[in-house]
Amino acid sequence: MANRRLGHFLDYGACGQTRNLVLSALGVALAAIGAGLQPARAQDSATPGGMQIFVTPYLWLSGIDTTIKTPLPRAPEVNANVSAIDLLSHLSAVPFMGSIEIRNGPFGLLGDALHVPVGTGLKTRDIAYSGGNAALITDSGTALLLYRALEAPNQFADLGVGFRAWGFSANLTLNPGALPGAGVNRSASWVDPLIGGRYHIDLPTEWGLFGLTAYGDVGGFGVGAHSDWQLIGTVDYTPNPWLNLHLGYRSLNFDYTASGGFDLGFNTHMKGPILAATFRF
Secondary structure: OHHHHHHHHHHHHHHHHHHHHHHHHHHHHHHHOOOOOOOOOHHHHOOOOOEEEEEEOEEEOOEEEEEEEOOOOOOOEEEEEEOHHHHHOOEOOOOEEEEEEEEEOOEEEEEEEEEEEEEEEEOOOOOOEEEEEEEEEEEEEEEEEEEEEEEEOOEEEEEEEEEEEEEEEEEEEEEEOOOOOEEEEEEEEEEEEEEEEEEEEEOOHHHOOEEEEEEEEEEEOOOOOOEEEEEEEEEEEEEEOOEEEEEEEEEEEEEEEOOOOOOOEEEEEEEEEEEEEEEEO
16 A cells, blocks of 8 residues: 555656656766777877776766656656756765776777766655655666777777666655655666777877867667667877877767566767866876
């Protein structure tokens, strides 16, 4: 009986706030998925021999446009737009975001790890329940095997294949009111195969240590998500051999429908400026 009333509450009282939490989690998660930003200069990325390691922390100030397909009869489809400030304001703890590339000769291995906890308080009518909390933890890991298809003094191009794994864990708790306290936990996970490419060119010598980088990948193919693709373009600056700075723009599209007969899905588009720094070891 408590579960039935909890479902009634979710339908009428907390649907909007829970929806915003899910949007925030997806937005921060996707913002943190990194690929294609390193290395910056063609001459610095040449691999005459030996192993090179590139570590890249980054910040993506992205907004999000999304369509959510829900199992709720009163709201079968919800459209929402969320700003970057709204996304960041839902962080409940310090997230971990970072990528690493290990390169040896023409081959490279690009990896990314993500842990993002978000949360928000819930307001109720303080009759059946007196408020509550909603939390969502997003974990993701990306791995891409790269091959240097083009290597020249002022440019290079990489091709790669790999995967991106996603995991979401949600927790909703309601404080006691006329009814005892209640809670719901849900989780979902999947893996998307990926193919990607990256191209970099140094600008003419009068521009000094500047360059341009373009990256794109596409995945899902119905194995995990229906589609999962992104495009990144950056202007790169190399003040010294061990540091590359990047400023650019990223756009990412994500379309996923839950399996197992659940009528729940997300079609999410994120776009915004990106700032990154690559440290070379």
